Amino acid sequence: MSLIHLSPEVAAALDENRPVVALESTIITHGLPKPQNLDVARRIEAAVRDEGAVPATVAVLEGELCVGLSDAQLQTLAAAERVAKLSRADLAVCMAAGRTGATTVAATMIAAHRAGIAVFATGGIGGVHRGAEDSFDVSADLQELAQTPVSVIAAGAKAILDLPKTLEVLETLGVPVIAFGQDALPAFWSRSAGLRAPLRMDDPATIARAHRMRGQLGLAGGQLIANPIPEAAEIPRGEMTPLIARAMQDATAHGIHGKDVTPYLLQRIYELTDGRSLEANVALVLNNAALGARIAREMVSQGG
């Protein structure tokens, strides 16, 4: 019996060497408010299809590691309460116990790679949290990018993180951080973090070639493609800064820590922006899904 359950559509696409883009599920269960999360999950899949690739949303459903979900499975997951948030440390435990869990960037990369999928689109990755010098809160996503050969398209890392420290750790780990089409590092809701990205690329073909070349060189790990949010949907950095500070104070006041930090901050910022952060989040993730599909198409046409 296979460890991974591919949906029929994803299995056929991989079999016929057609482009596939992996998608995570923590964004559905922990990153977006209900009930909008189901609609957004469907739209992300549609954005991948519109650019000519097959979406493969990843989740653990009653112990089965699924790559590609049916609409019924997507509905179940979006409506579920108290779903586990799975990273490298707890993926196998959830499967062994027969439970249901949503995959973070790290766990989605692991599943995608095992399934033979090289491209994965999401909203934002985890990173080094502010105050990490005291809390040691550094997302396992960074270490995963260093060891699993999947190209991840994200809108940069959120400003709830310490972005300079996140860049430093990624550099130490040997992960290329590539801004798409601009010099500045994107900062999720904003197009610029006010920092220069270490690398820049302007077309999907070069990104696909660089991914392949890492493999040919025997380099472990993937690439982080930082794709700026579309201009029309951007919330300027100056507007976000005080709201983020406020959300972080609230997190501290409520004793939020560990895995709960990122979901708490996202929910609090959603409230503090009267929902505007959600619109921005949706726009950027759709944009990333479309770019992921273009990169996946290039990988196929370059011969895997």
Ligand code: PSU
């Ligand atoms: N960024 C978002 N939305 C999210 C996440 C990040 O904009 O939902 C999720 C991703 O699944 C990411 C995880 O892998 O949060 C990082 O969590 P932590 O900081 O606990 O590693």
Ligand code: MN
């Ligand atoms: Mn953490």
